[in-house]
Amino acid sequence: MKRLGTLDASWLAVESEDTPMHVGNLLIFSLPEDAPDTFLQDVLARMKNSGTVEAPWCYRLAWPGFLGRLLAPYWKDDANIDLDYHVRHSALPYPGSERELGVLVSRLHSHPLDFSRPLWECHIIEGLENNRFALYTKMHHSMIDGISGVRLMQRVLSTSPSEINMLPAWCVRPEKSRRRETSGSGMSGLLSQALDAVKEQAGVTPTLWSAAKRLAHSSLHPGDGPAAPFSGPVSMINHRVTGQRRFATQHYQIERLRELAHASGGSLNDIVLYLCGTALRRFLLEQNDLPDAPLTAGIPVNIRPADDQGTGTQISFMIASLGTSEADPKSRLLHIMDSTRRAKEHLQQLPKAALTQYTMLLMSPYILQLLSGMGGRMRPVFNVTISNVPGPTETLYYEGAKLEAMYPVSLIAHGGALNITCLSYAGSLNFGYTGCRDTLPSMQRLAVYTGEALEELEDLMATGFSS
């Protein structure tokens, strides 16, 4: 028996038919050249017979007393885990391209977890064209956050293609300091950190509300400060969401993005925002729903605090414009670079202690919107969540199968029907788009448009950006 942390319990409180609070990751592997026909069946058999299921994978929710689900739940070790239920073998229909994979992962990610069992599933997916297979793992956010899940996967994999008989993620003993170590990455880690801060300060919630109000007020007087919360327009992606999801992916060589960053004088992150903003502009134009004001993104960023003389950075949060109102690609990129520069300058002026406070304040309207379930019923704090999370740099293997790409599959909430999370891996940047099925009927296109935006920008740079 183990109590849930405040944050973990929060994810359960927000859980609903329309907003299931599980996250996932999708790993794509090449089959080893000499793999027998039974390779995946053997992997599955090993996954189901690797011994004790470790925490948190062995936890299931339990409720105290006779009051049913009125009281807060706690974690209980499940002595009787039915691994045939949790570990699943699936296949893609012909022709087994990325499209069929996207459809299947969308479906799997839309199904709610079974709350009477440990809150996770792992799916081995065969039939991906060019001798590949995929591994989709899904877990409730109250159990493990998405980025920690990715890290855990990483820890299970090997840098050696000849290592075999590897343990599945749920048989690896947890590192004591895992959550702390990994809380520095992405939106999940940031939320975790901000909520930890809230938890540590009794009675801070009213302060958060009034700070949120001040931030909202500042959005009416933008001056030349950073983009403020609530300053983004209301667009189709900021209403209430329904329960079904879409998932799409893209991946690019980081080197291509770095060259563009170098040529334009911006950062890698600016280029990511440019690609997302450009794709979103085109997508919303086609849906006749492009707002006049530019969309804003909520973005976790690494900042070196003003009083830190070393090389240490700290995770913070910024709201930046995606320049979707700019028709000209060059103006759009400059607009985004200007917006992120201003946001970062603002953050970099703050000493370390103030940075933590400020991050929490900046995120508070989003957290409150998320936890109150009011998202989509009020003005959006920002229009879309975009995170860029550093992943493993070395090529990894599982039972001799080479990991080709890994994508985060995120959760969305009312008021924010789209999440874009990028994860770097061995020289490439992997974009995972998670969206609400009903809100974004052609979300696949958004992923395609990111690629076209990249090519367009490369052409533009080739002819001289400053001209």
Next chain:
Amino acid sequence: MKRLGTLDASWLAVESEDTPMHVGNLLIFSLPEDAPDTFLQDVLARMKNSGTVEAPWCYRLAWPGFLGRLLAPYWKDDANIDLDYHVRHSALPYPGSERELGVLVSRLHSHPLDFSRPLWECHIIEGLENNRFALYTKMHHSMIDGISGVRLMQRVLSTSPSEINMLPAWCVRPEKSRRRETSGSGMSGLLSQALDAVKEQAGVTPTLWSAAKRLAHSSLHPGDGPAAPFSGPVSMINHRVTGQRRFATQHYQIERLRELAHASGGSLNDIVLYLCGTALRRFLLEQNDLPDAPLTAGIPVNIRPADDQGTGTQISFMIASLGTSEADPKSRLLHIMDSTRRAKEHLQQLPKAALTQYTMLLMSPYILQLLSGMGGRMRPVFNVTISNVPGPTETLYYEGAKLEAMYPVSLIAHGGALNITCLSYAGSLNFGYTGCRDTLPSMQRLAVYTGEALEELEDLMATGFSS
């Protein structure tokens, strides 16, 4: 806008995480010999582009007023059906045998339907070995019952292998009298009929309760009448159920069963009960849970009323022993034949009007247990539901693909973790076993044991039954 009937609304009232009230059917086809690689993709494309979605497939639930889901829902035409959501393409992992199909259909049948959309899904499943594919259709019982669903499928299929460009089930205009026509078959039809009878008699519910009590009392004084409700023992399959399902299938040539019926002097139905009872006995023995008293089955039967001079029959209901307490095969069969003979004699003495009343009374404890959700908290009315439903006699085709077998996928409720429904088709009898995943961890074996019971009985008959 269309009101739900009392019965249809009842299925919604009973719906819960643990007892989703959808039913399904599984059709297995051979690919046409000259089928192109894109055969299934083409079928899917046609399914999605065949024009208007007809009732009841276009209905979704809507709730009146501002009170959310407190008031009774009604049916509303969904003008914006997302057929990409409802019509799905799936595939089986290697080797694509009946085992992998069973696992996939179990999973698909375990997922709840999305209550914000029309309450059905249709899955084309490729990768079934020996050049076959499957079609699994799932629909909420409030929209259409399982047997009507099978009939509807039948009406869509053709007796000609050369007919192509066929309409999917949801584009076929409903026959006005469909429900009435088909209410004569199986457990669903019987429930429908019994509940219609309840509906037509205001204030009948108290009468039902007292009749149920009388029937319960009669079970304490069995005499030589038929097996009474509540006379079966409590076994592992009669507790509360959880939300995940298992599904298994078997099919046999009807001729084999007919020969056994002829040789033993029993009916085809007696042989079906013998096979199920024998498999259940072995299964429960292995689980160390075989009760001393024989299990009972609730069975829809066709009866010729005592005052009917013609050839007309009427559907009624009987509770018969499955002879699971008898170790000797021959004694078991004789015990079952004796039990069904007594139950039928009892029913056949009744004139037509009384038969309807009696059927309703006999079923009332089950109906009340079902609708009150009290199943599994009291003594079971009977231990297992076994129906044997006549299906199409001619070989059928869909777009040139031959229908090899069709199986009903049923629902289960608290107190009855197992449903066995048999459907005849073109000379074979198709057994569909639907069970609770947690209650019946090795349900697959039950299907295997049915086959072994058949062989054992054939051997016994070959050496002379009466000897």
